[in-house]
Amino acid sequence: MSQPPRKILVTAALPYANGHIHIGHLVEYIQTDIWVRFQKLKGNRCVFLCADDTHGTAIMIRARQEGRSEEALIADMREAHIRDFDGFDIEFDNYGSTNSAANRALCGDVWSALRKSGLIVEQDVTQLFDVQEGTFLADRFVKGICPKCGAVDQYGDNCEKCGATYSPGDLKDPVSTLSGTKPELRSAKHLFVRIEDLHGFLEEWTQSGEHLQPEVANYLKGHFLGEPLRDWDVSRPAPYFGFEIPDSPGNFWYVWFDAPIGYMASLREWCERTGEQFDDWWPRSISPSAGEGSASVEIHHFIGKDITYFHTLFWPAMLNAARFQLPARVHIHGFLTVGGEKMSKSKGTFVRGRTYLDHLDPSFLRYYFASKLTAKLDDIDMNLDEFVSKINSDLVGKVVNLASRTAKFVQETGLSDSYPVDGGLFARAAAEGDAIAAAYDGCDYNAAMRSIMALADRANKFIDDLAPWTLRKDPNRAADVRNVCTIALNLFRQLAVYLAPVLPRLAKQAGELLNSPIQSWADAQQPIAGTAVSPFQHMLKRVEPEQVSKMIAASQEAPATAASATTVDGPAALAAEPLVAETISIDEFSKMDLRVARVVAAEDVKESNKLLRLTLSLGGDVNRNVFAGIKGVYQPETLVGRLVIVVANLAPRKMKFGMSEGMVLAAGPGGKDIYILSPDSGAVPGQRVH
RNA sequence: GGCAGGGUAGCUCAGUGGUUAGAGCAGCGGCUUCAUAAGCCGCGUGUCGCGGGUUCGACCCCCGCCCCUGCUACCA
Numbered sequence: 001m002s003q004p005p006r007k008i009l010v011t012a013a014l015p016y017a018n019g020h021i022h023i024g025h026l027v028e029y030i031q032t033d034i035w036v037r038f039q040k041l042k043g044n045r046c047v048f049l050c051a052d053d054t055h056g057t058a059i060m061i062r063a064r065q066e067g068r069s070e071e072a073l074i075a076d077m078r079e080a081h082i083r084d085f086d087g088f089d090i091e092f093d094n095y096g097s098t099n100s101a102a103n104r105a106l107c108g109d110v111w112s113a114l115r116k117s118g119l120i121v122e123q124d125v126t127q128l129f130d131v132q133e134g135t136f137l138a139d140r141f142v143k144g145i146c147p148k149c150g151a152v153d154q155y156g157d158n159c160e161k162c163g164a165t166y167s168p169g170d171l172k173d174p175v176s177t178l179s180g181t182k183p184e185l186r187s188a189k190h191l192f193v194r195i196e197d198l199h200g201f202l203e204e205w206t207q208s209g210e211h212l213q214p215e216v217a218n219y220l221k222g223h224f225l226g227e228p229l230r231d232w233d234v235s236r237p238a239p240y241f242g243f244e245i246p247d248s249p250g251n252f253w254y255v256w257f258d259a260p261i262g263y264m265a266s267l268r269e270w271c272e273r274t275g276e277q278f279d280d281w282w283p284r285s286i287s288p289s290a291g292e293g294s295a296s297v298e299i300h301h302f303i304g305k306d307i308t309y310f311h312t313l314f315w316p317a318m319l320n321a322a323r324f325q326l327p328a329r330v331h332i333h334g335f336l337t338v339g340g341e342k343m344s345k346s347k348g349t350f351v352r353g354r355t356y357l358d359h360l361d362p363s364f365l366r367y368y369f370a371s372k373l374t375a376k377l378d379d380i381d382m383n384l385d386e387f388v389s390k391i392n393s394d395l396v397g398k399v400v401n402l403a404s405r406t407a408k409f410v411q412e413t414g415l416s417d418s419y420p421v422d423g424g425l426f427a428r429a430a431a432e433g434d435a436i437a438a439a440y441d442g443c444d445y446n447a448a449m450r451s452i453m454a455l456a457d458r459a460n461k462f463i464d465d466l467a468p469w470t471l472r473k474d475p476n477r478a479a480d481v482r483n484v485c486t487i488a489l490n491l492f493r494q495l496a497v498y499l500a501p502v503l504p505r506l507a508k509q510a511g512e513l514l515n516s517p518i519q520s521w522a523d524a525q526q527p528i529a530g531t532a533v534s535p536f537q538h539m540l541k542r543v544e545p546e547q548v549s550k551m552i553a554a555s556q557e558a559p560a561t562a563a564s565a566t567t568v569d570g571p572a573a574l575a576a577e578p579l580v581a582e583t584i585s586i587d588e589f590s591k592m593d594l595r596v597a598r599v600v601a602a603e604d605v606k607e608s609n610k611l612l613r614l615t616l617s618l619g620g621d622v623n624r625n626v627f628a629g630i631k632g633v634y635q636p637e638t639l640v641g642r643l644v645i646v647v648a649n650l651a652p653r654k655m656k657f658g659m660s661e662g663m664v665l666a667a668g669p670g671g672k673d674i675y676i677l678s679p680d681s682g683a684v685p686g687q688r689v690h
Numbered sequence: 691g692g693c694a695g696g697g698u699a700g701c702u703c704a705g706u707g708g709u710u711a712g713a714g715c716a717g718c719g720g721c722u723u724c725a726u727a728a729g730c731c732g733c734g735u736g737u738c739g740c741g742g743g744u745u746c747g748a749c750c751c752c753c754g755c756c757c758c759u760g761c762u763a764c765c766a
Contacts, residue, residue, distance in 0.1 A: 016766075058766065125764070140765050155765085190764080215694060222693050223762065233764040255766080309763060334695090335760080342759095371714095372702080378695065379759065386702050389715050397728050405725035450704075450713075460729055469724035542726055 006044040007297045011263045014053035017077040021084040021353040024336040032302040033090040038440040038501035041521045049266040051096035055242035056255035067658030070241045084353040088362040096266035103265035113322035125190045128183035130176040144171035177621030192231035195317045285325040298328040334379035348556030359551040370445040370502045398456040402492040406485040407536040419527040420483035459491035490527040497524035593649035594689035602639040619686030627660040
């Protein structure tokens with residue numbers, strides 16, 4: 001019954017600072033947050049850590065395109081991430097950044113341990129180099145013709161058409177997607193970790209059955225552990241946004257080296273803030289196979305299946321080599337699909353967290369995901385109709401309804417002075433607490449939600465059978481009414497405790513209603529009596545399907561609008577700006593390079609009262625950073641995805657906020673009357689306007 | 691190609707070597723009207739992907755096949 005409290009360190013994967021949080025990310029953060037809240041409610045000591053993952057080529061390139069520093073970019077994104085997580089009640093004990101002093105120091109520690117173990121080796125790596133941009137090109141930044149089958153537009157590492165794999169040097173007619181220029185082969189020194197030396201350890205750790213789901217263990221065994229492990233390339237030559245390796249000037253730690261160490265850095269920051277000892281929470285392990293004594297801390301990582309091998313091979317290898325305690329468990333979840341399909345920008349199912357919050361209550365998503373999540377790494381599907389009906393019938397119709405149909409009968413009197421005889425209902429539900437707890441602890445939230453809803457059904461039937469609204473008509477039965485409602489409200493409160501990890505707001509509201517705060521999992525074991533009952537207030541609004549469709553519409557990339565109208569147009573516009581009398585030649589016109597472009601990012605320039613910062617794609621990976629004076633007329637979110645016309649050869653202009661590399665065409669006199677030009681549907685980014 | 695996971699009622703999913711395979715939602719009929727048009731009762735449906743095999747008996751075990759998804763380290 002009462003085990004000693006566990007000491008648990010929990011991490012969720014670090015979101016990359018290159019994009020906003022979307023509902024796919026939220027599967028993980030909600031899953032983890034529920035687990036952490038559950039552990040805390042159980043009385044365990046639990047620390048929940050996360051951070052922004054900030055390094056790497058993608059960040060460097062994007063910052064360059066936006067004409068600002070990497071630091072400015074990641075600072076903005078971090079702020080947005082924190083705001084989004086907060087909106088979903090995801091409560092980290094510390095939210096750090098991999099670009100922090102703490103992380104640099106810890107990377108240094110781990111690095112020198114690897115050096116001392118003799119695991120670091122040097123090898124030359126030949127890669128394509130973009131001379132114009134002055135940077136080596138990762139495979140995804142090179143396109144060319146497949147050397148095997150001749151398919152065009154293939155990435156540097158493999159061909160999507162014929163499936164051939166090759167090295168970027170083999171690619172025919174390679175083109176850098178950054179600059180559009182032809183890259184050249186150059187070789188540079190890279191540093192590798194010889195993890196094959198740890199093969200035996202990894203075999204044992206991954207296959208022990210204790211740390212990983214069985215599918216994952218099989219995957220690793222089949223894919224990696226069956227043959228010698230290849231050396232892991234952990235450095236990148238300059239220029240690279242990251243930490244320079246102290247004993248190898250000009251080389252930087254690869255982003256996947258410093259990202260997981262970011263977990264530790266976040267812990268260090270938390271320790272500094274709270275006075276806790278780092279070594280108590282992430283000890284140096286004496287034994288390389290990490291003893292998990294009862295007194296020691298358990299480390300739990302929650303990740304998506306896309307980053308499995310980083311967390312189950314490289315990371316344990318690094319920890320082992322540096323003699324840090326290994327994770328007790330890596331919990332791996334699947335991807336989110338919407339309506340049975342991959343999230344899609346054009347279908348509007350690629351929903352950002354922020355967009356969701358503009359339309360819907362975060363509790364809904366928390367509950368919905370909880371009802372779908374199991375311990376397996378299957379993908380989970382978000383069916384929007386089901387989403388609406390689950391929220392409305394489970395949460396509103398079953399759970400909250402228990403309170404809303406009885407609370408007002410006892411508002412005057414409060415709960416009965418002692419808990420009445422209820423035929424064992426409360427006790428039976430209390431007895432299920434351990435099973436529900438086990439489901440939470442084992443990440444089988446689906447099972448937990450099923451059990452809880454079954455309890456809600458029983459409670460509703462109880463009220464229905466006893467019909468307090470009928471009893472109420474007989475003045476002699478006032479005590480019975482009070483007793484029935486006392487039971488009903490206690491059953492409601494019990495459910496609120498069981499749901500508290502998922503729905504912290506509901507738990508708080510239940511506490512306020514009954515004037516008895518929910519603070520612990522054990523609160524579900526004892527009924528309360530004699531407390532006052534506050535006036536009932538709505539706890540959750542039911543979902544209207546229109547809210548969901550609006551959210552989807554707001555997430556949809558604007559399709560070309562087909563407007564047709566036969567109207568009579570007035571002369572005012574022409575009068576305001578008369579036609580220009582002077583003519584130009586076709587040659588003069590053709591000096592202007594007008595292009596179709598797609599808005600791939602749009603954001604507010606805070607310091608300016610007119611400007612939005614737009615990132616325009618001209619196709620491929622050719623992007624332009626353009627400032628447009630349309631703030632207040634267009635919401636940045638509504639621009640993303642739509643096609644515009646840009647003057648591509650307008651001389652770049654340095655502005656206070658960065659470089660503006662073009663101009664988006666719009667009609668209208670200005671002020672609020674600004675109308676961006678769109679090409680007809682069918683146009684694609686990069687096409688020239690003639 | 692290989693590997694992993696999945697294919698169970700209209701939808702989303704549970705499930706176990708053994709009597710007539712389940713839940714929620716949707717649908718249909720009734721009751722109720724306290725409650726956020728909420729609640730309660732009753733009803734239906736399924737070749738449990740296909741074909742073999744093991745077994746007294748398989749949706750669950752084995753083999754083959756089909757379909758879906760994902761992965762396939764020096765990309766993130």
